[in-house]
Amino acid sequence: MLRIRACEDIKECERLWNKAWPQECIFDLWPVRQCFVSCFKRKPYFLVAQDGEKIEGLLALSWIEEEQYYGQFPGETWQAKTWLEQNKIPTSSFELMTELLESVPGPVHLRYLAGESLLHKGYPLAVDEVGFLFFPGKYGFSFQEYMQQFSGKSRKKLARELQGLERFGVSYRYDHIADIDLLVQMNLNAFGDFSYFKDRRFLASFEKLVGWLKQNGMLRITTLLLGDSVAAIDMGAVWRGMYTVMAGATNPNFPGVAKMINFHHIDRACRQKYAYVDFLCGDFGWKKRFHLSSRPLFEINRLAEKNIEKVRTRGHGQIREH
DSSP states (O other): OEEEEEEOOHHHHHHHHHHHSOOOSGGGOHHHHHHHHHHHOOEEEEEEEEETTEEEEEEEEEEETTTTEEEETTOOEETTEEOOOOBOOOBSOHHHHHHHHHTOSSOEEEEEEEGGGSOOTTOOOEEEEEEEEEOGGGGTTOHHHHHTTSOHHHHHHHHHHHHHHHTTOEEEEEOOTTHHHHHHHHHHHHHGGGSGGGSHHHHHHHHHHHHHHHHTTOEEEEEEEETTEEEEEEEEEEETTEEEEEEEEEOTTSTTHHHHHHHHHHHHHHHHTOSEEEEEEOOTTTTTTTTOEEEEEEEEEESSSSOTHHHHHOOTTOEEEO
C-alpha cells in the first residue's frame, strides 16, 4: 500500500535524500545542502511517498519562518527567495507529484525546478528564471571554433576591449583561498544590500561550502590580475567533469573585465574537456551575447492557496494512505 508520510528529523531526512534524490549536479549533494542547514536553522519537512520500503516520491521542504511558507530544502534565502538551483521533485508519476504537493500543510513556493524532474504534463508551471550553460563538446573542445559564433564585427570589438585591458599585463592565479575574503568584500562593495553576503547566515553558509569543496578537491578559485591589481575573482566547483560558477566579483576600476574572466572560463573548459560550464541563472546582459545555451527553470508558487493556520496546527508525522 502506498502511503505519504511527513519526516521532520534531519537524520532521517538525510537518509531519504541520499536514497531518493537524483545525483545529477553539485547542488544535488547532501553535504552541499547541509552547509546551509546549520546557519539558516530551518525546520525540515520532507514528504515521502512509500510502498513498503520502496520510495516512490519525495518532496524535500523547509519551513521559512519569517516568510511563512514552505520552500525547497534547506530554505536558504536571499531577498526572501531560495538560492540553490536545479531543485527537483523526484516521483514515479505525475499524479503522485500532484498528491505530494496537495499534502503540504501550508503555503509553498518552490524555485529553480529542473523541468525534466517534474513530470509536469498539464500542471500549470511558470518559468522562474533561465539558466545558461556552455557545452565545450559542441565546439569540438576548441575555443577558436567557439569564437567563430561571433560575427566578424563582434570579434573585432571584443578584441579591442580585451586589448585595452591586456596593456596592464594579464595573469591568473588559482585556488588561492585567501581570495575568498576579497571576493566577498568586492561583492559587498559592488552590490551593497543586494549582495548575497549581506545576510550573515548566507555568508556563514558560503564559507562552510567553500571549506567543504576545498576539503573534497572540488573547489575552483580563479583570480584575474591586471598588473598588480586584482581585477576579478570567481569561485566555483568541479564535480564529475561539470564546472559550476557560483559567485564572483569584479574591480570597478577595470570596466569590461567580466568578459575577460568569462572567456577564460570558457577557454579553460575547452582545454580541460569539461562536460559543461554552468553559469547559473540571471543574464546580466552578457550570457545571451556569449552564445550560451539556455535552460529554463520553473517555479511552483502556491502562497495563496493554503490556510496558514494548518501549519501551526499540523500533527507531527502526518500520514496519508491509498
